[in-house]
Amino acid sequence: MVRGGGNRTGDEERRARRDQMSSWGRPLARWLPALLIVGGVLFDVVTPPQYTAAPFLSAAPLVAAPLYSLRATAGTALAAVVTEVLLATYHGAEDYYQSATEAVTVVVVALMALGINRVVRRSDARLASVRDVSEAAQRAVLPTPPDTLAGLAVAARYVGARAGARIGGDLHAVQDTPHGVRMIVGDVRGKGLEAVEAAVVVVGAFREAAEQETTLEAVASRLERAIEREGGRRTGLDQDEGFTTAVLAEVPAGNQSVLRILNRGHPSPLLLTPDGGLRELPPSAAALPLGLGDVAGWPDHADETFFPAGALLMLFTDGVTEARDRAGRFYDPCARLRGSQFSGPGDLLDVVVEDVARHTRGGPADDMALLAVQRPLEA
Incomplete structure (x- = not known):
C-alpha cells in the first residue's frame, strides 16, 4: 500500500x-x-x-x-x-x-x-x-495547468517512456468554462510526430468545444468530428485505424458536489476520498474510442456521481495500468492506492509516478499522462 x-x-x-x-x-x-x-x-x-x-x-x-x-x-x-x-x-x-x-x-x-x-x-x-x-514539443502541446481552477485544486504530470525519446500521443487538458471545470485525458493511437499532431488536434478541439458546448456529450461529438476531419485531411494519419481513447470529466459551475464522466474506451478514472476510500468510475455503457464513429454509432452518455468534499479525482492513460514489473504483473492503481491519504492532487500524482517507477524498476515502457483535481473541504 x-x-x-x-x-x-x-x-x-x-x-x-x-x-x-x-x-x-x-x-x-x-x-x-x-x-x-x-x-x-x-x-x-x-x-x-x-x-x-x-x-x-x-x-x-x-x-x-x-x-x-x-x-x-x-x-x-x-x-x-x-x-x-x-x-x-x-x-x-x-x-x-x-x-x-x-x-x-x-x-x-x-x-x-x-x-x-x-x-x-x-x-x-x-x-x-x-x-x-x-520535451519542448510536449510542453507546447501540454502546458502546465494552474494550481487552482474555480476553487478546485489541480495538478498534471507527463512521464515519457524509458524506452526512448520518441514523443507520445498521451494528452491532458483542463479549463474553467461557463459550464464548469472541464477536463480530458486521452491517448492517441501511435507514436512520434503523427501522434503529436493528432494530440494537438484533440486538445485544440477540446478547448474550443469545452467553452461553447453546454454538455459533455456535445463536447465528445465535436471531438469525434475533429478527429475524423483531420484524418481525412492528413495522409500521415490513417483514417480507418486512427483513433483516440479519452475520458472527459466535468464539475458543473455552481455545484461542485456533482461529477460527470464520459468515457470513450479509456481506463476508468479513480475517486479517492479523504478517509482513504477509493472507488473506480467505470462507464455505465461501453463505447468505442473517438474517431471510430464510422465503425459503430451510439448516443454518448455522461455518467453522474457524487463528488465529496475533499475528494480527489484522478484521470490517467494506460501507461499507468499497463506498466509491468519483472514478473510481468501489471500495475494496479486501485490496489496500490486504496487506504492512502494525500495532501492534494500534486501529492497524489507524485506518489503514483514514483510507485510506478518502483514497480517497473526504473520507469514505464509507455508514456503516462495523469490529471487530478480535488474538491476543497467545506468550511
Missing part, C-alpha cells in the same frame, strides 16, 4: 531520498576502474607467477569508457598499460612471450575502450538533443 505525504514537504523528502540513493551508486561506479587496477596489482603480487593481473587491467578501461570523458578514459587506459609494463618488469623476463602477450592484450583492449567511449558520447549527445526537442 502506498502512503501519501501529509504535505508538500513529504514530496520534497521523497525526492531527496531518491536523489540520495542514486547519488550513492554514482561515486562507487566511478571508482571502479581505479579499484580494478589496484586490485589487479595486489592480485599479481600475492599470487604465484602463473597468475596474471591482465584481466583486471583490461577491464579497467572498458568500465571507464561509458562512465568517463574521453580524456579520463585515455588516462585510465594509459594507467592500465603502464601498470602492466611495470608488473612485467617487476617479475623479470622469465617468460618474455607471456609478458608481451599480456601487455599487447591490455593495449588492444585499451584502444577498444577509447573507441567505445567515442561511440557512447556521440550517442548520448544525439539522444539528449532528441529528448530536448521532444
Whole structure:
C-alpha cells in the first residue's frame, strides 16, 4: 500500500531520498576502474607467477569508457598499460612471450575502450538533443495547468517512456468554462510526430468545444468530428485505424458536489476520498474510442456521481495500468492506492509516478499522462 505525504514537504523528502540513493551508486561506479587496477596489482603480487593481473587491467578501461570523458578514459587506459609494463618488469623476463602477450592484450583492449567511449558520447549527445526537442514539443502541446481552477485544486504530470525519446500521443487538458471545470485525458493511437499532431488536434478541439458546448456529450461529438476531419485531411494519419481513447470529466459551475464522466474506451478514472476510500468510475455503457464513429454509432452518455468534499479525482492513460514489473504483473492503481491519504492532487500524482517507477524498476515502457483535481473541504 502506498502512503501519501501529509504535505508538500513529504514530496520534497521523497525526492531527496531518491536523489540520495542514486547519488550513492554514482561515486562507487566511478571508482571502479581505479579499484580494478589496484586490485589487479595486489592480485599479481600475492599470487604465484602463473597468475596474471591482465584481466583486471583490461577491464579497467572498458568500465571507464561509458562512465568517463574521453580524456579520463585515455588516462585510465594509459594507467592500465603502464601498470602492466611495470608488473612485467617487476617479475623479470622469465617468460618474455607471456609478458608481451599480456601487455599487447591490455593495449588492444585499451584502444577498444577509447573507441567505445567515442561511440557512447556521440550517442548520448544525439539522444539528449532528441529528448530536448521532444520535451519542448510536449510542453507546447501540454502546458502546465494552474494550481487552482474555480476553487478546485489541480495538478498534471507527463512521464515519457524509458524506452526512448520518441514523443507520445498521451494528452491532458483542463479549463474553467461557463459550464464548469472541464477536463480530458486521452491517448492517441501511435507514436512520434503523427501522434503529436493528432494530440494537438484533440486538445485544440477540446478547448474550443469545452467553452461553447453546454454538455459533455456535445463536447465528445465535436471531438469525434475533429478527429475524423483531420484524418481525412492528413495522409500521415490513417483514417480507418486512427483513433483516440479519452475520458472527459466535468464539475458543473455552481455545484461542485456533482461529477460527470464520459468515457470513450479509456481506463476508468479513480475517486479517492479523504478517509482513504477509493472507488473506480467505470462507464455505465461501453463505447468505442473517438474517431471510430464510422465503425459503430451510439448516443454518448455522461455518467453522474457524487463528488465529496475533499475528494480527489484522478484521470490517467494506460501507461499507468499497463506498466509491468519483472514478473510481468501489471500495475494496479486501485490496489496500490486504496487506504492512502494525500495532501492534494500534486501529492497524489507524485506518489503514483514514483510507485510506478518502483514497480517497473526504473520507469514505464509507455508514456503516462495523469490529471487530478480535488474538491476543497467545506468550511
